[in-house]
Amino acid sequence: MLKTLNTGDLTPKIEVDARIDKLRAGMAASGIELAIILQNVDILYFTGTLQRGVLAVSADHGPAFFVEKSIYRAHIETPLEIIPIKRDKEVKDILLEKKMYPARCAMELDVVPVAICERWKSLLGLTEVGDLSAIIRDCRLIKSEFEIEQFRRSGEICERVFEKAKTIVKEGIREVDIDAELLAEGRKWGHQGLLRMRGLNQEMMSCYVTHGYSTTVTSGADVPISGIGLTHAIGQGASVNVVRHGIPVIIDYGGGYNGYITDETRAYATGPLKEVFHKPFEVSRDIIDGTTAFAKEGADATEIFDRAFKRVKAAGLEDHFMGYGEGQVSFIGHGLGLEINELPVITPRHKTILKEGMVFAFEPKFIFPGEGAIGIEVDFVVRKDGLERLTKTPLDIVYV
Amino acid sequence: MLKTLNTGDLTPKIEVDARIDKLRAGMAASGIELAIILQNVDILYFTGTLQRGVLAVSADHGPAFFVEKSIYRAHIETPLEIIPIKRDKEVKDILLEKKMYPARCAMELDVVPVAICERWKSLLGLTEVGDLSAIIRDCRLIKSEFEIEQFRRSGEICERVFEKAKTIVKEGIREVDIDAELLAEGRKWGHQGLLRMRGLNQEMMSCYVTHGYSTTVTSGADVPISGIGLTHAIGQGASVNVVRHGIPVIIDYGGGYNGYITDETRAYATGPLKEVFHKPFEVSRDIIDGTTAFAKEGADATEIFDRAFKRVKAAGLEDHFMGYGEGQVSFIGHGLGLEINELPVITPRHKTILKEGMVFAFEPKFIFPGEGAIGIEVDFVVRKDGLERLTKTPLDIVYV
Known part of the structure; x- marks a missing residue:
């Protein structure tokens, strides 16, 4: 039974x-x-x-x-x-x-x-x-086809949640009210209920809805955007901050199915975005396109980072890339699995040669103090001849 | 800002x-x-x-x-x-x-x-x-008045969630659909988003909606009722099990405000409950009434347990008390605070003399294989002259 x-x-x-x-x-x-x-x-x-x-x-x-x-x-x-x-x-x-x-x-x-x-x-x-x-x-680094199937099911939950977000995000709504609806939607479609992160003090919510000021406040967590949260006792996640016109609503949602975690970020907007977000969004998209064209089994993860960073520097955005000031982190991607901080890490710090079956989230993001943040996060599985997308994340702003 | x-x-x-x-x-x-x-x-x-x-x-x-x-x-x-x-x-x-x-x-x-x-x-x-x-x-054992105020605020979130449950629980709904609505409701009223449990492998959800068979399946967690969950990879919480007439829906919800956790259980029913649940519910209520009358600063926690267990044995329910078979646990209450497994533990195993400012959840529960479970969970703060209720848990079945 x-x-x-x-x-x-x-x-x-x-x-x-x-x-x-x-x-x-x-x-x-x-x-x-x-x-x-x-x-x-x-x-x-x-x-x-x-x-x-x-x-x-x-x-x-x-x-x-x-x-x-x-x-x-x-x-x-x-x-x-x-x-x-x-x-x-x-x-x-x-x-x-x-x-x-x-x-x-x-x-x-x-x-x-x-x-x-x-x-x-x-x-x-x-x-x-x-x-x-x-x-x-x-x-745990190389995933089997059975495991990849679990990721796909997790990605399907994400897809439902991001679809739902289109009907929820609007001017004047609090981040936490969006979060509440999306958590409920995920559970209804089978989200397992919690996400795991390995190590002392590593805590993870399933949903991060952040907007404007909230996206620019750093936390102790090793992530580019953590949000303010409802209390300093958690210090991450959605806050009571209210959605305003022209500023991206960044929704970072972690699917969870049979233990396996997918991790997607999409940017929503109520009407045209302020100018400051245009170029960095283009650069995020370019980095994902460039990585998809370049990376496959045998590629070096440090080179993926270096190529992305070259594009960032060409756009003059290096001060805003993957955080700002004390909030800047030194990776652009992280492995996924039963925990959200598995190998490989896509960072200039550690040489890792990609192999078929590695799965990672890839998240070019830019933070602008006083303004907000913009970026995309997609999930890849490494194949012999390229990267396969595990999630359907659109490479566009979602206008609502 | x-x-x-x-x-x-x-x-x-x-x-x-x-x-x-x-x-x-x-x-x-x-x-x-x-x-x-x-x-x-x-x-x-x-x-x-x-x-x-x-x-x-x-x-x-x-x-x-x-x-x-x-x-x-x-x-x-x-x-x-x-x-x-x-x-x-x-x-x-x-x-x-x-x-x-x-x-x-x-x-x-x-x-x-x-x-x-x-x-x-x-x-x-x-x-x-x-x-x-x-x-x-x-x-961390003795709470200050500042901390007790945080518990009260956490209890207010619980109250909103349990009120909402009255409008959600109905015949034919899945446990997880109730869970989804309650999670959303809690967030909207300021639930901090996650609950903490100290120690290796200690994982905690905010909401446990269980019913009938789900209440009777044991997990590795040290709790009387953990639920089946949506996947063996989590193994606790709400499942896709559907609410039926005459069987209690057990909702165990943990409030979280400014880090402080309250932990309440209420039993909902769609129409009159089956006979098997009547006596144990009376005994749960008697145990809470008896404890409220007896316990205060200076009382020994082992005696609180012993008195409760005497009432259980008088009713011939000892095989069903706080779990059944391998699922039986050896406590009837646990300390609350920034983590859900703080001191004191109300158990026959460790002598603890209650002191003003100790805060604990108290949860007489009974599990009947093949049938379901019934019980109540209230939160107390110890005072010099008695126990003060931190939450408004009614000592009645909530009929919907």
Whole structure:
């Protein structure tokens, strides 16, 4: 009965097996004998279920998936065999029985808190643990066709939401009232309800409706436009700021389907935009067109950034590109997946050679203090011969 | 201009000073000379701003609040002096200058990931760090009148949402369609947009609309009713399950205002409820009435639980109380604040003597496999002479 109530597709066995194989290859290359996986999203990725448990994977022996709760749901959701446990203390003896001796062990040190890591070291009798983070990020970097299908479904939710926005955005409406309607619309079309961002203090809303002044206020978040929010206690997202004529309404909405996140930005306008936004919008479009023509498997992400930045400089817009002043960020694109800050990052800082199956959001944006912001965000999957669009984002201002 | 756009009240200096004083008293009692605070919610609590930074507090010298971004917003939001930094490497020398020598240092080991802790140990030249978690939880346990006012405002948002629900809940509607309308309603009345839950893998939605079968399916979350959700990748919240006659629609909604969370549950019904739900609803109400009559400053939380459980056993409902089978949880109430899992916990497991200013949600609930669930959740603040209700939750089924 659960399957019929839950609308998402379960992860097929062939997917789960391939993911664990990738993990073991990564472990072997790094001399790690046992991986202890504790973070919910990583457990979801490698098992197909988010239920509470611990996944142990050894280089030589099969995975051992310990589940505390709900065993009922985990049974339905994962193709792996489940080892039901009442408490974490049971794990060590079972690992020993299975000859998965916990030597040269690694954990997700980028997300696992110190106290939890120390508890597991003590439970397993370890003096040291290595870091599994980079290996897991690499496993998740290349998406399968199953995963790409989930992104497409997520993109369909976005499409419905952006269509709805055409009927909502108007002069005099508050950002938060637009946000409210779009959140509701997304849920009705199957939005999963929350989006995930990896790491300490990384928080994410599904919808960012910002306009004029709100687009120009920086936050602690590592994004070009975060909005003001309704309270300093969140400090991002829609505010009570009211839509005015001639200034773009920037709607950045994250779809979420079966865990997979798409991330789109469209600019809406009530009547002709002020002059200041014309050139930067053209440049945003040029950058997307140029990137689509240039990038494919084998291209270097730093070169994608450099080409975009060359176009920005030619237009004299470098002070406004991807933020202004302290708000400027050093990337133009970020990987997507079960979390919104996956690899690859399209930045001049890290050389990354694109490969088929990488998925990223690409978001040339310009911020003008005292005026507002403009930009577009599209989602791409890398193919051998080019970039494939995952979302239908129009490369035009949406006039309402 | 920011102040007028942001609807929440900023934290007054007298609040921030009192909080830091509590922290230093806790540090002194534990022999901690320097606290390094990194988690965003703790930074918000002790500084009044959520902007990206690091708060150092020494037992003998004043706090030093380093801010990376946004310095502009942090300046507006915190009454503390700000030390702007470009990168974390600058912190050590400034601490030394201020004679805040990093010996016997502690951090929030319950939430700070290993990799980040190791980085700070290396930046500050430490070999060991103590755990600040328990001290911070204790600081945050007793709420000030300023904080209680924020809860009240959060409760007002809940009230609007539950009023709206009366017009939405009807036979044949999907849980997720109710959820969508209520999310929108909450945002329009100023809901902050997300709720926080402390710790690894702790995820929280603002709204849980569950009905019949959905209320009886357990998840990995430590709650009596989590719902099925739209996908196994989230595994909680509203589903596509449709409302039927005679079965309660359980709406558990978390208000959020200026960071502060209220947490209410009301049961809606389209026409007379099936017999199975009558007695447990009476028992839920009796437990709330009994607790309101008994509890006040000085009462022991374990006794509150024991008295409730005695009433449950007298009704022969102990197998259904706070979950069923693997889904049963061992508390009937939990502390509220900037996070939804604060102290006190009302459980037989830990003795806690109530004190004026403690705030907790209290949620007697009963789950019946094959049928559905019923219960109520109210929020209390502890006073010298009794419990004060923070929310207007009616102790009746809401018939629509």
